[in-house]
Amino acid sequence: MSVADLFEPLPLLHGPPMRNRFMLAPLTNQQSELNGMASEYDLEWIRQLSEGGYALITTCATTVEAGGIAFARQLGIQSDAHLAGLTQIASLIREGGGLSAVQLHHAGHRANPILGGIPAPASSHTLHGVEALTTEQVERIRDNFIGAAKRAELAGFDGVALHGAFGWILSEFMSPQLNDRTDQYGGSIENRARLTIEIIEGIRAACGPDFQIGWRLSVERYGLRLEELRDITAAIFDREMIDYLDLALWDSAQIVQEGSFRGKSMLSVFTEIPRKGVRLGVAGKIMSAQRAAQLLDEGCDFILVGRASILQRDFPLQVKANPLYETPRLPVSADYLRQGGLSERFIRHMRGWEYFVQPGTP
Numbered sequence: 351m352s353v354a355d356l357f358e359p360l361p362l363l364h365g366p367p368m369r370n371r372f373m374l375a376p377l378t379n380q381q382s383e384l385n386g387m388a389s390e391y392d393l394e395w396i397r398q399l400s401e402g403g404y405a406l407i408t409t410c411a412t413t414v415e416a417g418g419i420a421f422a423r424q425l426g427i428q429s430d431a432h433l434a435g436l437t438q439i440a441s442l443i444r445e446g447g448g449l450s451a452v453q454l455h456h457a458g459h460r461a462n463p464i465l466g467g468i469p470a471p472a473s474s475h476t477l478h479g480v481e482a483l484t485t486e487q488v489e490r491i492r493d494n495f496i497g498a499a500k501r502a503e504l505a506g507f508d509g510v511a512l513h514g515a516f517g518w519i520l521s522e523f524m525s526p527q528l529n530d531r532t533d534q535y536g537g538s539i540e541n542r543a544r545l546t547i548e549i550i551e552g553i554r555a556a557c558g559p560d561f562q563i564g565w566r567l568s569v570e571r572y573g574l575r576l577e578e579l580r581d582i583t584a585a586i587f588d589r590e591m592i593d594y595l596d597l598a599l600w601d602s603a604q605i606v607q608e609g610s611f612r613g614k615s616m617l618s619v620f621t622e623i624p625r626k627g628v629r630l631g632v633a634g635k636i637m638s639a640q641r642a643a644q645l646l647d648e649g650c651d652f653i654l655v656g657r658a659s660i661l662q663r664d665f666p667l668q669v670k671a672n673p674l675y676e677t678p679r680l681p682v683s684a685d686y687l688r689q690g691g692l693s694e695r696f697i698r699h700m701r702g703w704e705y706f707v708q709p710g711t712p
């Protein structure tokens with residue numbers, strides 16, 4: 351397929367179609383107020399992106415309850431007090447012509463007590479001296495995900511994207527290493543996936559027929575088993591429970607290193623699953639027009655752009671203008687990011703990412 355195919359619209363099972371194949375990957379940028387309210391910096395970042403030509407813009411990881419926080423100045427959706435700022439974010443995205451989603455997040459055992467987080471492990475063996483969540487507490491967290499989705503709908507978002515990656519709570523529950531529960535949320539993979547499934551079903555029941563549900567999945571580390579995640583994904587596709595799967599790879603060209611899929615591309619393990627009307631996208635080092643187009647050939651319906659969108663807020667428009675477009679090489683100077691419109695808060699956050707901001711640049 352050619353770069354032009356990236357600009358073909360993509361219908362979703364619910365709600366309006368994506369206008370093209372570019373989705374903004376969720377990007378934590380630690381710019382919100384200390385209580386999780388959207389700040390002027392959040393709004394400016396979203397305003398810049400909204401003019402960038404994306405089909406769907408996902409917010410950064412957004413806390414569904416105060417105790418689930420992982421990062422300082424993390425955006426929140428845990429109370430109605432957060433609605434005003436979220437409504438502004440949704441409006442900005444809509445004005446730019448894109449679809450919008452809030453990434454719903456709970457840090458699970460990795461919640462940060464320094465920030466008011468309450469570590470919430472699936473197992474009593476994960477953190478020294480911290481008991482596993484009780485079944486009632488798991489149900490409360492499930493209900494707070496669903497409540498947060500309703501709030502996202504109220505704020506005017508087209509949907510939500512469940513953060514099921516990187517060892518945060520939904521990913522933690524999937525892991526046989528981190529989840530040794532004996533209630534209905536532990537044991538078999540069906541039980542370990544139950545929290546995710548109940549949240550998806552609860553959101554579908556609580557929100558309107560056009561509301562879109564995405565699910566972000568990662569398959570590395572945290573004791574996750576690729577074979578199990580593949581099977582759960584197949585069941586979710588078969589039941590058309592979500593609008594899209596966002597496969598969160600750090601490198602979209604990654605090869606499976608062990609197990610029954612050893613030697614295959616990680617992406618192909620998922621693109622080969624019959625997906626009915628569910629759409630599939632991948633993230634991971636997509637920094638050029640040609641790589642983006644190639645991923646459609648590899649079976650993706652859309653692509654997710656992370657770091658490239660920090661380097662170039664209007665990555666889709668750049669690709670449209672130039673089928674050979676490539677972002678600048680990393681690392682870049684802080685001044686480059688500043689001139690592009692990134693706030694000092696965001697630049698400070700990016701200094702924490704290896705090989706992004708040239709060390710020593712003011």
Ligand SMILES: Cc1cc2nc3c(=O)[nH]c(=O)nc-3n(C[C@H](O)[C@H](O)[C@H](O)COP(=O)(O)O)c2cc1C
Nearest residue numbers: 375376377378410411598633634635636655656657
């Ligand atoms: C600064 C930064 C913040 C990120 N924040 C989040 C986040 O809030 N939620 C999430 O699921 N992934 C997050 N990620 C991962 C990205 O969404 C993406 O999957 C990853 O960066 C790979 O894509 P890329 O190579 O295009 O950057 C973050 C990545 C970066 C670089």
